[in-house]
Amino acid sequence: MAAYTLTPARPSFWNNPEIRAIAFQIVALAATVAFGYYLFENTQTNLRRLGIASGFDFLSSSSGFGILQSLIPYSETSSYGRVFWVALLNTLLVSALGIVLATLLGFVIGIARLSKNWLIAKLALTYIETFRNIPLLLQIFFWYFAVLRAMPSPRQSLSVGEAVFLNIRGLYLPAPQLQPGFGWVLAALGLALVLVAILVRWAHRRQLGTGRQFPAISVSLALLLGLPLLAFWLTGSPLVWQVPELHGFNFQGGLAIIPEMASLLLALSIYTAAFIAEIVRAGIQAVSHGQTEASFSLGLNPSLTLRLIILPQALRVIIPPLTSQYLNLIKNSSLAAAIGYPDLVAAFAGTVLNQTGQAIECIAITMAVYLTISLLISLLMNGYNRRVALVER
């Protein structure tokens, strides 16, 4: 009688999955390294053959050109390195403002989309379907070339109370000028913040201990507004408004929002808001109606239900895609290059690249900046996700 062996036949050397996996990986790695080396060699040969000077020395030589908008002191004698910071700050400025506006608009539209009012819901739907299906660049061009280009010249500015002016050069607002003594107002604000922190903690402990609620929010608001206002009044209003004035060719003084930034900001927020609205809608719909009913049956009122039951659950669904929309907005702000807003891509990967001819260095730095921003935000998000993730039993 033949005996069956119970140990399976050992696979031959080449059919062993583990060995195959290792071999496959070695081949893939070797191919990548070889490819990388090939490109590296080519680049090196090309640069040498073309006699292109390379290295990062150019960052310290002076730029010699002006920049339309700068948040930090900058002049033509500043270095290319300075241009980098100016450009980066411009990118961050328009991104930050865009994120705030897009979030506000997106939440309003998203909630309107779920409204029981048929007309409002359909209007919100029209908004979403229109703006998310048109390329962002086209929207930027529309605002910049079709709308803001049609504004009047500085001498025929539209004005509100001779303090706010709108013309083709931008929107001019009065700028606050701090006088000596304003420090007291800031100090009062700091004091109010400390008091509020203590108050909130105390109110929470009292509610846990005795079950009695304390109107912490209204009292906090009163503190935050009242104390600085009091200090403002006591120190004799140490704040004057600098009103823009037409001087020669342009308005001088005041706070100017240039049309390049305005159109970029408008287009970015309107476009991104359409996506955020859909995310908000999906998030709220993801919380089942049973949650609301359960909350009511526990005796919570509608506003507490929204704050304690619905929002925390909806936010868990909303926040991850919301962050990726924020990232998209930051990356999309690079379209500034098309209308001359001096952001990182326009001023650094564009003008500096062209003035110096250092293509590889400029593009590499620019990409590295965007990559760093997105990796940082991804890391933060992963941390947040871990914190709010459902702990399943």
Added chain:
Amino acid sequence: MNGRTLTATLVTTVLLATTSGAYAGTTLNAVKERGYVKCGVSDGLPGFSYADEKGKFSGIDVDLCHAVAAAVFGDSTKVKFTPLTAKERFTALQTGEIDVLSRNSTWTSSRDSALGLNFTGVTYYDGQGFLVNKKLGVKSAKELDGATVCVQAGTTTELNLSDYFRAHKMKYTPITYDKSDESAKALEAGRCDVLTSDQSQLYAQRIKLAKPGDYVVLPEVISKEPLGPVVRHGDDDWFDIVKWTLFVMVDAEELGIDSKNVEEMKKSTNPDIKRMLGVEGDKGKDFGLANDWMAVVVKQVGNYGEIFARNVGKGSPLQIERGLNALWTQGGLQYAPPVR
């Protein structure tokens, strides 16, 4: 490309010291093999390089390309034009995307050295000026303190502008676009008070405005802008061909040879003319080209005076005077070495 490429190139750039290459020239062979010259031109500048509705290019810069093609192939049509923005132009040349760059580019020391380029000559002596709306009532560039100025991004113009305002202790706001058309449109809309560029460009841009009569070019010329064709470092043979194509056209004007009389001129007794037209000697062959290539260039494209007149001068809407671009014999700067 992926992560490692990026790292690799970064490392390359850090490691590489400034090295100038001595690389045996093969551009001519490559061009001959390919069958046409790849020429980088402007993306829209009437008089220098402008594509009509059918996509046909014309202009001084374009004619230079035609002349190079005539020199190499004996056929001025064997050329392919690549419209380039100011930003792209030098990289396109450095990387071999084009053989010659003829795109109103200013000859400067840093471009000639650090960028690995060679300027072959001057097709047009230009200078930077200002174009303003008459309504502003500005008579001189010195009255421009506080003005908003439109300027093309990444050009020497941008640098000269800043130098000029700094030297005269004036302030300005720069508005920069990639395309010169966009700057002109911005001036017209009133986004800026002044458009600054090379004067030739200002005249060219002005005729593209809806009401050219409303705008004036201010008298100040704030820079020297010798515009010329550019080739890569390291290929001296090709450099010579492009350089001499231009010289031949200037010499032809000086000798009185033009596209119409070139055949007759071959019978001339003047030894200068005979040498140039390839009737006597073999000066043409020294370039690795046909012996009569100079005659072909003049015949198919014309001499410098003809090109100037038909593109920017009397025979064109731009109506620019010869000025600095007249021959040296007529008080200008156009002067070419002899064919000898």
Added chain:
Amino acid sequence: MAEAHPSRSEPPPASTIGAFGWLRRNLFSSPFNIALTVLALYLLYLAVPPLLRWALLDATWSGDSREACRANGGACWVFIRVNFEQFIYGFYPEAQRWRVNTALLLLILGAAPLFARAVPVKFKARLGLGLLVIYPLIAFVLFKGGLFGLRVVDTSRWGGLLLTLVIAGVGMTAALPLGVLLALGRRSRMPAIQTLCVTFIELWRGVPLITVLFMSSVMLPLFLPAGMNFDKLLRALIGVTLFQSAYMAEVVRGGLQAIPKGQFEAAAALGLGYWKTMALIVLPQALKLVIPGIVNTFIALFKDTSLVLIIGLFDLMNIVHNATTNPAWLGFSTEGYVFAATVYWLFCFGMSRYSQNLEKRLHTGHKR
């Protein structure tokens, strides 16, 4: 014996049925709702009549120069009509445009059976695959020429909607398979493969497309050996494809993660190897799950084609923008942008509607 006569049921109150009831329920149910309705009506009143007046009532449709538009205050659609051919074909030589039309006709004829329900699925699959592989070759030969006595039309002459569709089409057909491979690599149990794919994906997703296009237009030639040169269009295509494949990979990964482990185990029990498991069991289910995501990526890609303007290709966006700067047609940028926006919108909206449709049809009975 008395018979029970159920009383006739009354109709519902007039205020809850019909148009009136609908209005009451949906628009005027509470004071807040009434306020909202009034607000919405006011917004519509502000926006719609001027828009209609501009776009239709006061618009100019006939004529062939800007002078024709002087008299009316509304939109000047003459501008679009005059430039229409250019918007569609770019600088493609007029005499050769039949080639573009033929290619389009072929595509429509070839793709039509895919949308017909009567056609058997097996035939559809073969036809689809054939279209994916063979059609691009035919279209390329037709567009570019150089074979069968067709005149060569250089890619720099391609433009307008034609170029937009070429970039979008190539991008989509190339990004999907590449994305699937990358997603499989990212889910692989081989650490080296996984690291490579993760790096690749995160690198592309972390940077804006515009820098990728810049890179492909100014830096790619430096990476290649001397003399080797790519067409400008091809470089843009490579940039767009690599960029979108990273996004596609993340979408597909979502689908792969949703496939229960049992499916893999069942496939292993049947003795299927890795590729067979993936091709026959996992991917068909995973891809079906992420159709909306894939189509969203396609839509994003379609919109992103407009960015090639920045590297100087004359796609629909650029050619419209260029026409608005033509001195003969100054002041009609709104009309131009509205036209371009409409074209983009039709394509994107069409794609999203089709995907919703497809999703419903492919929902094979697991709906609870």
